[in-house]
Amino acid sequence: QVQLVESGGGLVQAGGSLRLSCVASGRTFSSYTMAWFRQAPGKEREFVAVIRWGPGLTRYGDSVKGRFTISRDNAKNTVYLQMNSLKPEDTAVYYCAARYLSGISSMKGDFSSWGQGTQVTVSS
Numbered sequence: 001q002v003q004l005v006e007s008g009g010g011l012v013q014a015g016g017s018l019r020l021s022c023v024a025s026g027r028t029f030s031s032y033t034m035a036w037f038r039q040a041p042g043k044e045r046e047f048v049a050v051i052r053w054g055p056g057l058t059r060y061g062d063s064v065k066g067r068f069t070i071s072r073d074n075a076k077n078t079v080y081l082q083m084n085s086l087k088p089e090d091t092a093v094y095y096c097a098a099r100y101l102s103g104i105s106s107m108k109g110d111f112s113s114w115g116q117g118t119q120v121t122v123s124s
Contacts, residue, residue, distance in 0.1 A: 002026035002113045004096045009118030012086055016122075020081040022096030022115055030054075033099045034072060034079040037108055038092035038120075045095070047106040049081060059104050063089075086122045093117040 008020040024032065035050035047061045049070035058070055069082040079096060097111035105111070 002029070002032060002098050002100075004098060004113055004115035006094065006096045006115045006118040009094060009120045011121045011123065014086060014088055014122055014124050016086050017082070017084045018086065018120060020083065020094055020096075020118060020120070022079045022081075024077045024079070024098065029077040030074040031101050032113075033102050033104060034070075035097045035099075035105075035111060036070060036079075036081045036094055037097060038090075038094045039117075040092040043092075045108050046092075047108070048094070050104050050106060051079065052104050053101065057104060059106065061106070083120070086120075088122045088124045091120060091122050093119050 003025045006022045031053050033052045036048040037045050038048050039045040049060045051058045051070045067085045072079045095117045096115040098113040099111045
C-alpha cells in the first residue's frame with residue numbers, strides 16, 4: 001500500500017486557479033497509476049483525471065476537460081492537478097488515489113489507496 005497526502009485546496013473565486021498536490025510514500029511511486037476524484041456534498045464520488053504509470057497517458061472527466069491538467073513528478077513522488085477557469089460547480093473535496101502497476105481507469109473501485117482529501121471551494 002502507498003500512503004497519500006493531498007494539499008493545495010482552498011477558497012477561490014470563479015475563473016481563478018488552484019494547484020493540488022498529492023505526495024505518496026511507501027512503495028515505488030513511478031509504478032502507480034494516479035488519479036484525482038472529487039465528491040460534492042450529497043453526491044457520488046466523481047472521476048476527475050488519471051495519469052498512468054510509465055508512459056504517463058492521461059484521461060479526464062468530461063466536466064473538466066480543457067480546464068484541468070494532471071501531471072506527475074516521479075522524482076518527488078508527487079502528482080499534481082492544475083485547475084484553471086474554476087467554476088462554482090467544481091466545489092468539492094478532492095481525493096488522490098493510486099493503483100499499482102495497472103492501466104488507466106475512471107472507476108473508483110479500481111483504486112486501492114486513497115488520501116484524506118482536500119477541500120476546494122469556488123465562490124461565484
